Amino acid sequence: MTGVRFAIVLGALASLTACMEVPPEGTNVDNLAAYDEAVRSIGCTLVSDADYGAVEFQAGLTREQTIAITEQRLAREQAVRLQSGGVRLTTGACTPETVAAAT
Numbered sequence: 372m373t374g375v376r377f378a379i380v381l382g383a384l385a386s387l388t389a390c391m392e393v394p395p396e397g398t399n400v401d402n403l404a405a406y407d408e409a410v411r412s413i414g415c416t417l418v419s420d421a422d423y424g425a426v427e428f429q430a431g432l433t434r435e436q437t438i439a440i441t442e443q444r445l446a447r448e449q450a451v452r453l454q455s456g457g458v459r460l461t462t463g464a465c466t467p468e469t470v471a472a473a474t
Contacts, residue, residue, distance in 0.1 A: 394440070394443075395436070395439035395440055395442070395443050396439070397435070397436055397439065398432070398436050398439065398440060402430065402431075402432060402436060402440070403440060405429070405430035405431060405432070406426065406430050406432060406437065406440045407460065407462075407463055407464070407465075408429070408430070409425065409426040409429035409430040410426055410460050410465065411460070411463070411464045411465055412425075412429060413425050413426065415459055415460045415464075415465035416453065416457050416458065416459045416460075417441060417457055417458045417459075418453065418455055418456065418457030418458075419457075422457070423437055423438075441458055444458075444460060444462075445458065448461075449461060449462045450462075
């Protein structure tokens with residue numbers, strides 16, 4: 372394989388890998404989906420201890436798992452920190468345009 376072809380194949384593989392969502396340690400893909408749905412159900416924001424508790428209960432997660440997923444969402448720019456000190460999901464059903472249309 373020539374150098375150019377190898378670079379193209381390697382680039383395509385890297386792009387595909389970047390698209391795959393690897394859950395934080397101690398969680399799985401089902402946990403991520405349950406987290407997203409639970410956060411959506413409380414208005415897409417995690418501000419208080421009660422918000423975290425509701426997400427944990429609905430998604431069947433521990434506090435550590437909920438925090439790990441939240442940190443991953445922030446690192447991947449799938450959530451933003453709020454000035455109030457909380458976090459807002461910004462993808463899927465929590466995309467700002469989607470939330471505004473639903474209200």
